[in-house]
Amino acid sequence: MDAKQAFRAVNQGQISPVYVCYGTESYIRNEFIERLQERLVEPEHREMAIVRFDTGETPIDTVVDEAETLPFLVPSKIVIVRDQTLFAAGKESAKTEHRPERLLAYMEQPLESTVLVFVVPQEKLDERKKTVKTAKAKEYIVSFASLQPEELLRWLIKRAGGQGRSMDAPAAEELLRRVGTDMHALAAETDKLCLHAGQGGAVSLEAIRTLVPMATEQNVFKLTEELAALRTTEAISLYHDLLKQREEPIKLMALLVRQFRNMLYVKELGGQGYSPQQMASQIGLHPYAAKLTAEQARKFSLERLAALLGELAELDYAMKTGKVDKALGLELFLLRTGSQGAS
Template sequence: MDVKAATKAVKQGEISPVYLLYGTEKYQMNEFASFLVEQTLTQEERDFALVHYDLSDTPLQAVVEEAEMVPFMVPRKLIMVQDASVFTAGKDQSKLEHRVEALLEYMKNPADYSVLVFIVNQEKLDERKKIVKEIKTKGTLLSFMPLGSEDLLKWVSKKAKERECTLQEGAAETIVRNAGTQLQTLSAEIDKLCLYAGRGGVISVDVVEELIARSTEQNVFALVEDIANLRVDRALGIFYELLKQKEEPIKIAALIARQFRIIMQVKDLGGQSYSQQQIASQLGLHPYAVKIAGEQGRKFQAVQLKQILSRLGTLDYQMKTGAIDKVLGLELFLLRLAA
């Protein structure tokens, strides 16, 4: 079952006795957990019916005992369990003994007055474990992974619409390029933009540029984009702005090298017919970053990328040994690259 189907089922009153939420997209995972709370408990019931545990300091069998215990003054209780590493392949770092068989036994006949929600902030579960297989069969297993590039832009537009404001063409992409791909950050920036525009207001690309300050990484991302499109003046403008922000030239050079390395890797894997999602998973990147790197990669030949990385390696050595002034070295690199 996917998140959309699970959401629909909950709205229809079909509540699973056990949920296992996992993935790296914490914002959406927390959104679904909050949605479960809203749909299953009234505001008045939550003091008695909403229970939180963390398996780093509570044994799993104690959570099961809580689930088996009849709720007090409420018809149903919701038990949120964090740090559920018993479902992953990684070694449990806590010194507690978690008796997984207690949960397996509970799954045979779960209490109809309890809803267990396990939250795992990991990309993968250990599919070999019996408890994971059991939840797949008798509970609900939901994956929360980073949105694809197109889905991310749709999500941004949807969030703006929910806040009763409209994004002009190109504004959603500019928001992502400036703020990055973390949903928590994007949500906060959309709140700010819609507050500025007012109810029913329209947010333009210029407004986004004015109100959302780019991080160092996002500035380097834009700098490489300008280089790829031969916009030397803009690339140098970003570089000088980074210097004004007291960023170390060696760090800037390292981030530029990282971006060109990503471009080369994406270009290579794309040439081997890997999909955007496969490349993102293999390189540990967000699908949107893979999309942009792919677009940037089309502006360069593979041999050019190797030459650029070689020059950056030489520049790094020269800057660290004092063979060249750091600012001058980066200026010359950018000018030669554009030429």
């Protein structure tokens, strides 16, 4: 099942005895585990009713022993296990030996008073493993994938609404452009903006531009946008602002390389008929970032992107061998690129 179905079931009181929570969106996964705790455990009982393990340090026998032990002085308990061994595609830890058959037997007859939650912080599970096959057959698996661009915008608007404030789509888009797609950072900035707006107020574009600093990666994204549009003056001004914030030229160059490389990948995949969602999965980007990268890539030719990556490789060598001043070298690259354009 996906995250929406899992939340709906828990809200309706349909609690599974075992969950295998996997996926890259840690914010929603943590929110789901918190929802489970709210449904099953009183706040004053959490110390006794919530037990945590890591299969990198603890054998599965110990975990199952705990799951099979009746809760003490509380009606139910939650056993939360961080795992990159039993369900994931990673190699087993040399420090810890596991007997998967013990877990397989438990999943067939789980204890009613225990909810066993495995947290697998990876994009995919290892479908070849018996543990995964059994969990799938029992419908214990929950996927926590990154939100699609439209979902992320709706989530921001809903979060503001839940605090008695309003936020329209242009404001939510500006917040995404400034912060990026990290939901932990987006939640913190949204809460800050809601406090500023006051009860019943609106989170405005002006407030976002005033109160929310642009993340370094988002600044680099903006930098490539200015270069593509031949706005060289704006690009250099933005670069100087980043230097004033003590950002290292080599770090900025590495981010530029990554952005130009992502644009090249997106352009090639688009030519092969890939959808934005498929592109995001192939490149390892958030769907929203993949969408913006595709929009930006349309302004560059494949040949131009390849040439820029070649220039950056030469600049990297020159900067690291001391043949050129780091800050000046990158500034000259930006001036050349801006004057030549994207074609």
